[in-house]
Amino acid sequence: MKRTLTCIVCPLGCTLEVELDKGNVISVSGNTCVRGKEYAVTECISPMRTVTSTVKCDDGRLVAVKTSRPIPKEKMFDCVKIINNSLAHLPIGIGDVIIKDVYGSDIVATQERN
């Protein structure tokens, strides 16, 4: 079986052709870099996404956050729910862990808040 994907690793957005046999990736073409190939393999087996959102701070302001690594694509909505039900405590530096261990990733701040 063949699958055509659009790579989301970088702004180039290469069109990837993946050859699959019983769920196993046989070959990838169309990629410009190794990360594209890795993306194609993961995307066909267990798609992963980085999630970005905001968390409310003690003082009512928002702080921008992201998953420290991609999480399973089907968990994106649950991840945002967890983020929306939490509160971040000041002061916050970039990279500070706001919530630990959410679907194999941490939720970390991408902004300072003092």
Added chain:
Amino acid sequence: MTDLVIIGGGPAGMSAAVAAYERGVRDILILERDDNLGGILRQCIHNGFGLHKFGEELTGPEYAYRYEKKVRELGIPFKLNTMVLDITPEKRITATNPEDGIFTIEAKAIILAMGCRERAKGALNIAGTRPAGIFSAGTAQKLVNMKGYMPGKNVVILGSGDIGLIMARRMTLEGAKVAAVCELMPYSGGLARNIEQCLNDFNIPLKLSHTVTQIHGKERLTGVTIAKVDENRRPIAETREYIPCDTLLLSCGLIPENELTKCTDATLSQITGGAAVDQNRETSVDGIFACGNVLHVHDLVDYVSDEAEIAGKSAADYIDGKRNKTLNIPITTDGKIRYTVPQRITEAKELTVYFRVADVYRDVKINVYDGEKLVFSKKKQKVAPGEMEAVKLKSEIFAYAKSLKFVLEEA
């Protein structure tokens, strides 16, 4: 008298300041109207910035912070909450802020880095009422990401620019239902990766060659009528379709913010809306430079930083009197290539010319002519209006040229 004044503290203004400092300029002042440095990136909380510049994927605030940190570490002075009102061709700047009132500064050199703004709905001419619930995608981005306020629950997006695509995903993840993204053109103005991860991931339909023909609702938007358009972009009546929604986001392109540029008498490009510049990003006015989205709209902030470094270094050389303008070669285009930046070459050194095309073209050659003579050629499998292209030209190619013309031809 200040050596270098930079208008705008976004990524362009900050990287220009850092580059000028590293080239030896110490008397620098950044003027920024917002209450923080960072520009529009502060509200772009999604990831996808910095791969080209830093080799890692950053979010907008993280990317901006890298430069803000440098500006602070180097001790480059900046004034926040400061709105620049006027710049004369003699480089006298009038600005205002709550502390200093209205004040003027004379500068040896100026870098314009005011960014761009979104095309507003007034400019779009849609029939119907004018209820609440219609936002530009950037305003919605600011409301959701900085104020924590969702503009609505049932959304239609007009225009497939990147900001609209990013907001389709963001609002969906926050519980809204995005019924459709309508794009007037037969192709999207956004990056392929954003169509994949912002629309396809959530089964949001992208309706190409479609537009909103009517707005419904009295107090609040209740729905929109959409229709397919023919090849002349005129709506086809039989294809009209009503979509109930409480929110319409407009993502129909960005316009460089050039009111101040006009005050300086600098020549503007009819096509980019920004100043016409040489390879140093110097405008037609001596000592006034421009970079970033105020010059032409960039899709990637990484290229904004690159361009701003050129402007910052060149401004430093200008201040030091180390300039070597020996040429005056205009660069023209054939229309398929809409514009280039720079629009003019004044020094005999290698340069990168950036350009955008008017339509999607496949299997083409980018040919550069000096009169009738072909002096440069590069093959491309595909070029699209949404993606900025670049070619490097060695100085041998144009050292004796009268003018250069960029032409798109079949490969």
